[in-house]
Amino acid sequence: MHLTDNLKWNKEYDVVVLGFGGAGATAARFAADNGASVLVVEAAPYGHEGGNTRYSAQHVAMGHDKEKISTYYHELAKPYNVSEKTMDAYLDGFISMPEYFEKYLDTKAFVWSRDNKPGDQLDEKAHLCEYPEFPGSETFDFALMHNRDFDAALWKKLRKNVLDRKDQIDIWLNSRARNLIQDDQETVVGVVVERNHKKYFIHAKKGVVLATGGFENNAQMQQDYLHVTQLTPLGTLYNRGDGINMALEAGAKLWHMANYESLGIVPSYVIAEGPGKQGRQVGGWKNMKSGSIFVVGDDGTRFMKEDAKFRHGHIYNHGQYDLPRAFDNAWIIFDEKQYQKFVEERDNGQLKYQKLFDKIIAVNGVNELAEKTNLPVANLEATIAEFNEFATNRKDVKFDRAPESMVALTGDQLYAIKLAPAVLNTQGGPEHDEHSRILNVANEPIAHLYSAGELGGMCINRYQGGGNLAECLIFGKIAGENVANETALESVELTNEVPEINDLVAGEEISNIELGENQYIGETEAGIGGRIVVRVTYQNNTIENVEVMENHETEGIGAVAIKELPGKIVAANSTDIDAVSGASTTTRALEEAVEKAIKQAK
Incomplete structure (x- = not known):
C-alpha cells in the first residue's frame, strides 16, 4: 500500500524484520549490532517460533575450495540460469562458514569431514553431498554446532543471540505482517501488522527485511506455482506465502517459484495426517519399502520405484532427479504377511511412529479395498496381479525395483494406509541481489527492502542439503548489516503509540x-x-x-x-x-x- 496523508503511525523502529526463523533472527541480530533499533514480527505464537530452521537437521552447508564448490553448485543449477554475483556472495559464505561459527555463534564448528570419527553418532548418516557424481562435490561439507543433529541446536543459539540483544530488539509473536507501505518514490517506509485482530502501522526508518519463508501452508499458491492441489508440510505451519504477497505488492520480481523440496517414508510422501497438521518424517520403517507392499496413485496403479534412493524427495527420472507426481489419493497397499512384519517391528520397539496402526485400514478382498480407498477395483486387481508377476519373475519391468525387495501378495486379507505428498520447504520468492536487496521487474533494487532465507532462496533446480540454512546465515547477515546502514528517513509523529512489547522476553518468565x-x-x-x-x-x-x-x-x-x-x-x-x-x-x-x-x- 502507499503512504497517505491521513495514515497514523503507531510505532517507529530503524529496521523491521518480518519472520523469526534462522534468517530473521540473523538479520535482526546483525542490524542491532550495527546500531539499529529492531522490531521482529512473527506469525507463530510463543514456543512455535523458529520457522523451518527449528525443525531442520541443523546441517549447514559449507565448502573447502571456492572454485570447486562453485563448479558443484553450477552443476546443481543446470540447465537454468544463475545470478552470478548473488551466487558468488552465497559461496563466499560457504568457504568462511567455520570462521562464521566461531566469530558469530561462539562455537568451534563441528566440521563433518574433519571431526567425524568412526563410531561417532553421525558416522552412518547419508553422504556429505547429495550429488557425488557432479564435479566439485568432493569439496562440499557440513558445519554443525556439535556432534549431534536434529536437536535444534543452531536455532536455539540464533534465538539466544536475539534475546541477548533485547535492549535493541523487540519481538512481536502471534502477529502477522499484512502489507508493506511505500512512499511516492516507491521506497519502503513501513509495515502494516495485524495483532490481536487490530492493525498497527509501524514506521521503518531504514528499511524492512522479508524473512517470512515460503508458501508450504498456502494451498492456492501451491496450485498456482507448483501445479499440485495441496502438500503436507513437514516443518513450520506458519509459512503461508505472506512475504510473496507483500513483495508483489511492492513491485518485486519473483524467481525459483516452481521449486520445492520434500522427504518421506517413500519418496516425497508421508502418512496422511489431515488438513492443518504436520506430516511425520521419522526413522525406522525398514519394512515400508520391501516385501509384499507397494504404492498406488489416484487410479490404483503404481507410479514410483518405492525403494528408490531419493535426494530431498527427488528420484531418478531419465537423467534428471524429479519429485514424483503429487497425487491426492495415494495409498500404501500390503497383505497379512507384511502387516505381521509391522507388528513385529512395533513389538520389538523398532517402529518409531506409534500411531501407525491407527492409520491402517483392514479389508477382506479387493472389492472392499476399492470401496474403502475410493480406487478403481479393476485397476487394483490388475496392479496386484502385475506386482505379483514381477515378484515371481524377479524383475520389475515398470520401475526396476530391487528383486529382493519384492514378495507377492497372498490371501484376501489386505491393508492400506493413506499417503499425502509432502513439502519440506519451497524455494521461490522475490529475487534479491548479492546485497540482499529485493529487485523489481526492471532489475533495480526496491529502496529499503531486503530479503533472506527460503523466501526467494538460492536453489534453482537440484537442492543440496544444508543450503537453505547456509543462506539464512549468509544472507541474513548481509541483509541485517546493509539495512542498518541505510540512510534513515525522518522520524514520524506517532498516534496511539504502542507500548514496548517483547513477547519473547515475556514468554521466558x-x-x-x-x-x-x-x-x-x-x-x-x-x-x-x-x-x-x-x-x-x-x-x-x-x-x-x-x-x-x-x-x-x-x-x-x-x-x-x-x-x-x-x-x-x-x-x-x-x-x-x-x-x-x-x-x-x-x-x-x-x-x-x-x-x-x-x-x-x-
Whole structure:
C-alpha cells in the first residue's frame, strides 16, 4: 500500500524484520549490532517460533575450495540460469562458514569431514553431498554446532543471540505482517501488522527485511506455482506465502517459484495426517519399502520405484532427479504377511511412529479395498496381479525395483494406509541481489527492502542439503548489516503509540508458577523445541511427582515422550531411564530439567 496523508503511525523502529526463523533472527541480530533499533514480527505464537530452521537437521552447508564448490553448485543449477554475483556472495559464505561459527555463534564448528570419527553418532548418516557424481562435490561439507543433529541446536543459539540483544530488539509473536507501505518514490517506509485482530502501522526508518519463508501452508499458491492441489508440510505451519504477497505488492520480481523440496517414508510422501497438521518424517520403517507392499496413485496403479534412493524427495527420472507426481489419493497397499512384519517391528520397539496402526485400514478382498480407498477395483486387481508377476519373475519391468525387495501378495486379507505428498520447504520468492536487496521487474533494487532465507532462496533446480540454512546465515547477515546502514528517513509523529512489547522476553518468565511444599522448578533449553519447564515434588530422596509446566516439543514422537516420561521417572525414582523410541533428545532434556529441580532440594 502507499503512504497517505491521513495514515497514523503507531510505532517507529530503524529496521523491521518480518519472520523469526534462522534468517530473521540473523538479520535482526546483525542490524542491532550495527546500531539499529529492531522490531521482529512473527506469525507463530510463543514456543512455535523458529520457522523451518527449528525443525531442520541443523546441517549447514559449507565448502573447502571456492572454485570447486562453485563448479558443484553450477552443476546443481543446470540447465537454468544463475545470478552470478548473488551466487558468488552465497559461496563466499560457504568457504568462511567455520570462521562464521566461531566469530558469530561462539562455537568451534563441528566440521563433518574433519571431526567425524568412526563410531561417532553421525558416522552412518547419508553422504556429505547429495550429488557425488557432479564435479566439485568432493569439496562440499557440513558445519554443525556439535556432534549431534536434529536437536535444534543452531536455532536455539540464533534465538539466544536475539534475546541477548533485547535492549535493541523487540519481538512481536502471534502477529502477522499484512502489507508493506511505500512512499511516492516507491521506497519502503513501513509495515502494516495485524495483532490481536487490530492493525498497527509501524514506521521503518531504514528499511524492512522479508524473512517470512515460503508458501508450504498456502494451498492456492501451491496450485498456482507448483501445479499440485495441496502438500503436507513437514516443518513450520506458519509459512503461508505472506512475504510473496507483500513483495508483489511492492513491485518485486519473483524467481525459483516452481521449486520445492520434500522427504518421506517413500519418496516425497508421508502418512496422511489431515488438513492443518504436520506430516511425520521419522526413522525406522525398514519394512515400508520391501516385501509384499507397494504404492498406488489416484487410479490404483503404481507410479514410483518405492525403494528408490531419493535426494530431498527427488528420484531418478531419465537423467534428471524429479519429485514424483503429487497425487491426492495415494495409498500404501500390503497383505497379512507384511502387516505381521509391522507388528513385529512395533513389538520389538523398532517402529518409531506409534500411531501407525491407527492409520491402517483392514479389508477382506479387493472389492472392499476399492470401496474403502475410493480406487478403481479393476485397476487394483490388475496392479496386484502385475506386482505379483514381477515378484515371481524377479524383475520389475515398470520401475526396476530391487528383486529382493519384492514378495507377492497372498490371501484376501489386505491393508492400506493413506499417503499425502509432502513439502519440506519451497524455494521461490522475490529475487534479491548479492546485497540482499529485493529487485523489481526492471532489475533495480526496491529502496529499503531486503530479503533472506527460503523466501526467494538460492536453489534453482537440484537442492543440496544444508543450503537453505547456509543462506539464512549468509544472507541474513548481509541483509541485517546493509539495512542498518541505510540512510534513515525522518522520524514520524506517532498516534496511539504502542507500548514496548517483547513477547519473547515475556514468554521466558516462569515466576508465575506456583510452588507448594517440597516442590521445585527445573528448566532446560535442551529440548527439540527449546525450553522445557518441570515442577518436581521431591522429599525424603523420593521423586513423588513430575509435572511438565511448559514444553514446545513437536507433535507426534516428542509430544508422546513428554506424556510418558514423567511417569517413568517417578516409577524408577530416577532420571536414569530408557529413552522413548525416536525421542532421545526430548528424553535427555526432560531428565536434565528434573535433575536441576532436584538439586534445589539438596
